[in-house]
Amino acid sequence: MSPAWVDTTTVFVTGGAGFIGSHLVDLFLQKHFKVVAIDDLSTGSLDNLETANASPNFQFIQDDVSRIDWPGMLGPSDIVLHLAASVGVKKVCESPLATAHNNHVPVELILNAMVKKGGGRFLYASTSEVYGDSPELGSSEQDFLQVHTHLGGRSAYTVSKLYGELITQAYGDAYGIPVTVMRFFNTIGTRQRSEYGMVVPIFIQQALAGEPITVFGDGKQTRSFCDVFDLVEAVFGLSTACHTSGKIYNIGNPDPISILELAQFVKAETGSSSPIHLLPFPAERAGKTDIRARKPDISRIRSELDWQPNTHWQQTVRTIIHEHMMVHDQCVYH
Numbered sequence: 434m435s436p437a438w439v440d441t442t443t444v445f446v447t448g449g450a451g452f453i454g455s456h457l458v459d460l461f462l463q464k465h466f467k468v469v470a471i472d473d474l475s476t477g478s479l480d481n482l483e484t485a486n487a488s489p490n491f492q493f494i495q496d497d498v499s500r501i502d503w504p505g506m507l508g509p510s511d512i513v514l515h516l517a518a519s520v521g522v523k524k525v526c527e528s529p530l531a532t533a534h535n536n537h538v539p540v541e542l543i544l545n546a547m548v549k550k551g552g553g554r555f556l557y558a559s560t561s562e563v564y565g566d567s568p569e570l571g572s573s574e575q576d577f578l579q580v581h582t583h584l585g586g587r588s589a590y591t592v593s594k595l596y597g598e599l600i601t602q603a604y605g606d607a608y609g610i611p612v613t614v615m616r617f618f619n620t621i622g623t624r625q626r627s628e629y630g631m632v633v634p635i636f637i638q639q640a641l642a643g644e645p646i647t648v649f650g651d652g653k654q655t656r657s658f659c660d661v662f663d664l665v666e667a668v669f670g671l672s673t674a675c676h677t678s679g680k681i682y683n684i685g686n687p688d689p690i691s692i693l694e695l696a697q698f699v700k701a702e703t704g705s706s707s708p709i710h711l712l713p714f715p716a717e718r719a720g721k722t723d724i725r726a727r728k729p730d731i732s733r734i735r736s737e738l739d740w741q742p743n744t745h746w747q748q749t750v751r752t753i754i755h756e757h758m759m760v761h762d763q764c765v766y767h
C-alpha cells in the first residue's frame with residue numbers, strides 16, 4: 434500500500450530521458466507516483482522511456498526545461514528532481530558557454546515557480562567534480578571545494594553545478610522551500626551513452642569492436658563507480674524523507690579502482706583481443722587538470738538513511754557489456 438500523499442504528489446524529472454533520469458522515472462512509477470519527465474533529448478533518448486511509456490501514470494514533455502511554464506504546471510506538494518544538464522567531458526569542453534548557461538538558468542526558474550506556488554520539494558543533481566582533486570581517503574560534504582584556475586573547458590561544468598548548489602540552498606534558506614543537494618559520484622549502468630566521453634561505455638564499445646582500448650594518462654587515476662540502481666534508491670530515500678531538506682549528500686560507491694584496472698577487466702570480460710593503449714590527454718583537455726582520485730565519504734547518507742551501495746562495479750560492468758552485446762546482435766540481424 435502506498436501512503437496517501439502519493440496520490441497528490443507528481444514527481445517531475447528534468448532530464449528524464451537521460452541515463453540516470455530514466456531510471457528514476459521507472460523507480461517512481463514502480464512506487465505508484467505520477468511522473469512527468471521533461472527532456473529536450475539533447476543527450477537523452479526516447480528509447481530510455483520504453484518501460485515508462487507503458488504506464489498510465491507517466492507523461493513525457495519534449496522541451497527545454499527553461500521554456501516550461503513551471504508556475505502553471507507545479508502543484509504545492511510536487512517533487513522536482515532536477516537532473517537536466519549539459520554533461521560529459523567532451524561536450525562540456527567543446528561548449529563551455531552553453532554548458533554554463535544550461536546548468537544554471539533552469540534552477541532559478543524552477544525554484545522561483547515553487548516560491549510562487551508556495552510549496553513543493555526540490556532536489557538538485559550536483560556532482561563530485563566540485564571536490565576537485567580530492568584525497569584518496571574520500572571526500573566529505575564538509576570539505577573545502579576546489580575549482581581550477583582556468584575557468585574554461587571542464588571547469589564550466591564544475592562551476593555551473595556549484596552555482597546550482599548555491600542557488601538551491603539560497604532559495605531554501607530565503608523562502609523555506611525544502612531543498613536537497615545531491616552530489617553524484619561516477620555512476621554506471623544500462624542506458625549510459627559513450628558519445629559524450631563516459632569511460633565505461635567507451636571501453637566496452639572499443640573492446641567489442643576489436644579497437645584499441647584508449648586509456649588517457651598513466652591509467653593509475655582512480656574512480657569509484659556506483660550502480661545506477663543503487664543510486665536511484667538513494668535519491669528516492671532523500672526525496673521522500675523529511676529530515677533531508679537543507680542538506681548536501683554524497684551519493685556514490687566508496688570502492689575505488691584504477692582506470693587501467695577497468696580497461697583490463699572490460700578486455701577480459703568481453704574476450705576481446707583489443708590492445709590497451711595509454712595515450713596523452715586529448716587536445717581539448719591538455720593543460721587542464723585530470724582528477725587523480727575520486728572516492729565518496731558516504732557516512733552522512735549511510736547514517737541518516739541507512740543507505741549504501743550493494744552492487745560491485747564488476748557486476749554492473751558485466752550487465753552493461755550484456756546490454757551492448759544485445760544491441761550489437763540487433764544491428765547484425767535486422
Ligand SMILES: NC(=O)c1ccc[n+]([C@@H]2O[C@H](COP(=O)([O-])OP(=O)(O)OC[C@H]3O[C@@H](n4cnc5c(N)ncnc54)[C@H](O)[C@@H]3O)[C@@H](O)[C@H]2O)c1
Nearest residue numbers: 448451452453472473474475476477497498517518617620
Ligand atoms: N552519470 C554520472 O556519473 C553523473 C555524475 C555526477 C553528476 N551527474 C549529474 O546527473 C545528472 C544526469 O546525468 P546523466 O549521466 O544521466 O546524463 P544524461 O545526459 O543522460 O542526462 C541529462 C539529460 O538532460 C537532458 N537535458 C539537458 N539539457 C536540457 C534542457 N535544457 N532541457 C531539457 N532537457 C535537458 C538531456 O537530453 C539528457 O537526457 C546531470 O545533472 C549530471 O550533471 C551525473
